[in-house]
Amino acid sequence: MNTGSPSCDADAAGPDAGAPDGRPVDHARIERAVREILLAVGENPDREGLLETPARVARMYAEMFSGLHADPKVHLRKAFTEKYDEIVLVRDIAFNSVCEHHLLPFMGHAHIGYLPNGRVLGLSKLARVVEALSHRPQVQERMTEQIADLLVHDLGAKGVAVVVEASHTCMTIRGVRKPGSVCVTSAMKGLFRSNISSRAEVMSLIYGGRTQ
Numbered sequence: 001m002n003t004g005s006p007s008c009d010a011d012a013a014g015p016d017a018g019a020p021d022g023r024p025v026d027h028a029r030i031e032r033a034v035r036e037i038l039l040a041v042g043e044n045p046d047r048e049g050l051l052e053t054p055a056r057v058a059r060m061y062a063e064m065f066s067g068l069h070a071d072p073k074v075h076l077r078k079a080f081t082e083k084y085d086e087i088v089l090v091r092d093i094a095f096n097s098v099c100e101h102h103l104l105p106f107m108g109h110a111h112i113g114y115l116p117n118g119r120v121l122g123l124s125k126l127a128r129v130v131e132a133l134s135h136r137p138q139v140q141e142r143m144t145e146q147i148a149d150l151l152v153h154d155l156g157a158k159g160v161a162v163v164v165e166a167s168h169t170c171m172t173i174r175g176v177r178k179p180g181s182v183c184v185t186s187a188m189k190g191l192f193r194s195n196i197s198s199r200a201e202v203m204s205l206i207y208g209g210r211t212q
């Protein structure tokens, strides 16, 4: 994951190259880039209010992109054997991510349902998976698929349903400026894809009891 290479030059370093000092994220490099952006937009990065900004942004990016250095599969290894073959659903898992097209945040909720195949996850593990996959430059559609694929391939679930609802600041504060718009994506795998009544059941569990 982290090469720790002291020779990673400006353009050759890939996403996992990290900092020369071995840290997964190269803070000094972000700081230089942020200073450049401030200059490019016509600001003075040396004025008092901006002096600490590049370092602050570097720390923020290290946090927001920490998922690049996390393997979501580790959370699925802690599944336990359980004779339970009904739907397990965790609704309203809050997340925040960063859209890879504009580097602006998008945030919302993920709802994850699955039909276990003899192995059940600790409930907090689904939230951990969402965290690892959201804390990286993302596209909502891809994140939705990645969550579902992981539960199919690494948990062996017989069916997986993932619905993600999010508000994208790249749509609300710029461009078409449509505050309040919510983007909904879903991924249905296994039985939830092939069996209409199973899908209807999981969707009613996801949306059931909601007023909106």
Ligand SMILES: [Zn+2]
Pocket (backbone or CB within 6 Å): 099, 100, 101, 102, 103, 104, 168, 170, 171
């Ligand atoms: Zn965007």
